Amino acid sequence: MKAQIRKTALLWLIPFLFLVHNVEEAIFMRETLDQVRTGMPKFLRILIPPVSYEQFLVSLVLVTVVVFFFAFVGQLDRERGWGVYALLVVQAVLFLNVFAHLTTLIFVGSYTAGLGTALLINLPFSVYIFWRALRDRWIGPIGFGLLFPAGAVVHVPILFGFLYVSGFISRGLFGA
Secondary structure, eight states: OOOOOOHHHHHHHHHHHHHHHHHHHHHHHHHHHHHHHHHSOHHHHTTSOOOOHHHHHHHHHHHHHHHHHHHHHSOTTSTTOHHHHHHHHHHHHHHHHHHHHHHHHHHHOSOOTTHHHIIIIIHHHHHHHHHHHHHTTSSOHHHHHHHHHHHHHIIIIIHHHHHHHHHHHHHHHHOO
């Protein structure tokens, strides 16, 4: 019988892989912001908040800290605990984010920040962890069905809120 990665270890991979994705975005986002502002059609540009690079970096740090907080206090070994759901929602955000990166690739026509980790890490890991969560009953079918609408809510309005708050912080830190 094959040894399987334990539930808590897999769930802890979520914040670490999120961090890896965010590092890629941090490194390449300065150029991507300009590409997106000029390369995306107007009807999609309204979905992209006008943020500075510094504001984006502050937002990345804030959301990464929140995800690690979920892992630290989420009682991941509990049967269907809130931390399991919170981290699976984060993974749903990363899964949906793959399609945001692909859309950007189609319209911009070249690599943009985060595309590499989205395709090479987030997509396959999402499929695997969702399969394990269902198979091993970390989450029920209804909870699983709610992951993606919750992920969509987090991906757009809540992350925009982080970007908004990050604007105040980045102006204080960087004078930007």
